[in-house]
Amino acid sequence: MNSRYFCLLLLLLAPLDAAFSQEKPGWIKRAIQKAISDTTSPGKPSFRIYPTLAYSPETSFEFGFSSLLLFQAKNDTLNRLSEIQAFTFITLEAQYGIWLDNAIYGDQDKWFFLGRTRFQRFPLLYYGIGPETSGHEPALIDANYLLLRQRVLRKIVPNLFVGPEVDYQQLYNTSFNQPEGNHEYEAPLGSDGTRNLGLGAALVYDNRHNVLNVRKGLFGEISFLQYAPKLGSDYKFYGVNLDIRSSHPTNARNVLAWQLYGNFLSGNVPFNQLALMGGEMIMRGYYSGRYRDKNMLAFQTEHRWLPFRFSKRIGGTVFAAAAVVAPKLNEFSWKHIRPSGGVGLRYLLFPKKDIFLRLDVGFTKEGPGFYLFTGEAF
Template identity: 60%
Template sequence: MVFRQVLTLLLGGLFVGLPDCAVSQTLVRRVIDHFLNDTTSPAKPRLLVYPIAAYAPETSVELGVSSLYLYHAKNDTSLNRLSELQAFGFVTLRGQYGLNLENAIYGDKDRWFFLGKVRIQRFPLLYYGIGPASHGKHPATVDAFSILFRQRAMRRLQPNLFGGLEIDYQHLSRVDFKQPENLTHDLPLGSQGTSNLGLGPGLIYDSRPNPLTPRKGFFAEVAYLDYGPSRGSTLSVNSFIADVRGYHTVRPQQVLAWQVYGNMMTGNVPFNQLALLGGENTMRGYYWGRYRDKFYAAAQVEYRWLPFPFSKRFGAVVFAAVGTVAPELNKVQFSHLLPTAGTGIRYLLFKKKDVYLRADMGVTREGVGFYIFTGEAF
């Protein structure tokens, strides 16, 4: 992921800097005006498409395309919030592939709200075991075909309050566990593949004008999902999710943001559906899935300069977080709390839509993680 995102930026820089024999100066100016100078009206939709190249030992060379589409319903910036659609597709020379889609769509006058993601891929992941004491030096490599479909279809109940149905479908097949040389992991539940469909009610409170760069307001979600055999699920699972975030403008262009997140699962939970700690959003610095179990809780705080007082486009953040996993809520041990902290740089990508490119570095007791994405982590 890190090499992929870094090389994406390098390719973008090489494209803008091509000589006259490859791309005319007029085309280069148009590219700069379209993507950097942001000369169009704030009400107009914006589309960014760029190539991706990467290399990793487990995937070999990876090539792909990523895109970001931003718009306001009916092009009305006074009544409607910023909606976003992101897409990323890739293939590798070893036959691996993936398609990732994310959406946060606000209808006209907030009548509807759709929030979700889709991931279809055959891509290796690292499995360190289950629980807060899992071994960190010798992970198994799991190669499998997976489908993840998570969507919230919400209707406005009151201003900023939405209620509706949450859907989560997770499929895992063609699973191949490759054990490390120095350690043999016990094969977890679901190692032969599973398909589970979860349905349930959800409530979302969202007063953020811009979900990609929140400067004020609150976001809160509570949801209950039931993965029952009556819907064709391989295993019986229940999941409860709570996510609360707050954003406060401390000074002009400076924001204090915080988040508290919890996920509690019961039943026969396959390893790929366990609550996963780490990744680019909450516990930055830990590999996504480094720790996994039926219960996961985390809290983080971040201070943002968007942008610096002396710059029109560059800003920065500092953040800290703590989290843990456990088999049950009443079995959480404070000795297993995992801290992380870090900093990041921001670049104002779309000035008139207030959207930033972020580059974050998270530092943990186990190492360092680097992330480059569009939009804030939370």
């Protein structure tokens, strides 16, 4: 089962950009021009909202809106660019959701708030646990899902931040549906509903100036989270997360970037909080959770043209990745490494802030996955 298919109406209409300079454009052109034109001055907040359309077999058609707010503390261009992204959707199967991501820097980087929020009623495809699960006829776990994760970080020296982290995840109103005529899956831990609260700390190094389109910079994070019944969790487990990203300009327009990502968990981990391979950020082309287990290592690299030499707004990328999951650290195996790769288009939505929309197509041996988001994958 592939990832959701996204189509952005404004991106499809981007070739009309040259026509916007015509005298007295119609109201449709004026609306599109307003949506894609960046009229804010440097340092001033910018906001965009645009429609999305998606399709997948488990949801039918999905309609939604994405929005992006960009700003710099005290409207000072010397401060880093902060971003708040929101996405809301509803499907023809009466499923719905709201996503919110934030990376907010205070004045002179004194504080850094990094987090994400998810609330959705949306089916989760379940292929089993482990590095060799079958890709045929996954089970379907329908549930309400809530995620609240936030890091509140304080600068201790330039570019180095430390602070507490909280993670709350809940599944409720769940139903575990076996493939029709097939009952091969055992119900995993947490499939009847689960609520877990984790507390911990994160250490982050970040010298990026533009989080959504890093031309040059290094981001490194290591964090620890402990979940326990005394904190209100249904299960007791803990995890260590590692995320290292580096971007290197090859010339004024081109960027070569790479990322190393790892999840390492121990204890009674519910299925929805295992390390998940796939999704819109890493291992594009695989459904998020196509492979899952207590441990995962992943690496990806990407070359970006931002924009192409022949265009002021259109760019592109090529990327490749590999990842592996295992129940224990000493059980990682070369034979279980899964590769993926793909290509993408970019559209410069905020020229003055150097922010692109990305439309990526990731390829695996199981088929393609399509992704549309604001900002780069990493």
